[in-house]
Amino acid sequence: MRDITLHINGTDHALQIEDNWTLLYVLREVLNLTGTKYGCGTNDCGACKVLVDGVPKNSCVLLARNLEGADILTIEGVSHDGHLHPVQQAFVDAGAIQCGYCTPGMVMTSLALLANNPDPSEDEILTALEGNLCRCTGYKKIVEAVQLTARRMREDDGAQQG
Ligand code: FES
Ligand code: FES
Numbered sequence: 001m002r003d004i005t006l007h008i009n010g011t012d013h014a015l016q017i018e019d020n021w022t023l024l025y026v027l028r029e030v031l032n033l034t035g036t037k038y039g040c041g042t043n044d045c046g047a048c049k050v051l052v053d054g055v056p057k058n059s060c061v062l063l064a065r066n067l068e069g070a071d072i073l074t075i076e077g078v079s080h081d082g083h084l085h086p087v088q089q090a091f092v093d094a095g096a097i098q099c100g101y102c103t104p105g106m107v108m109t110s111l112a113l114l115a116n117n118p119d120p121s122e123d124e125i126l127t128a129l130e131g132n133l134c135r136c137t138g139y140k141k142i143v144e145a146v147q148l149t150a151r152r153m154r155e156d157d158g159a160q161q162g
Helices: 023-030 086-093 103-116 122-128 140-161
Strands: 002-008 011-017 049-052 055-058 071-073
Touching (some): 011 023, 086 103, 103 122, 103 140, 122 140
Parallel strands (some): 002 071
Antiparallel strands (some): 002 011, 049 055
């Protein structure tokens, strides 16, 4: 075992981990942050997506021991004070959630996309989400949810400036 501190959702967690533990294992099995899902375990589905320094990464293939000093955001850190983040609310409003297993990963990737591109085209959304697989929705409503978020965020910005 080795001692390590991981910075997750704004909080430092002092942990003892084995060298071969993945970030996904630490999140789910050590910290009980089970919003991040285990799908394939082989870097193919995106269900385990988190943001590492703002970049979407599949946590099933990241070794936790390499992440000291990184800023890690999971789905549990996305909502605030009991309120859904606009991306989460848009997924609900657009009907982009069926079984929900892919949703945390979809939300994390969408967050990163919108942080870099507040007005993505449909093609840009599909490209950003190509590492996130969904077995239920056919993706159309997920794209609509990202577009709805972008529209609402632009309207909010306009209201604040006007
Ligand atoms: S569980 Fe990590 S990519 Fe599928
Ligand atoms: S909603 Fe079921 S896998 Fe996406």
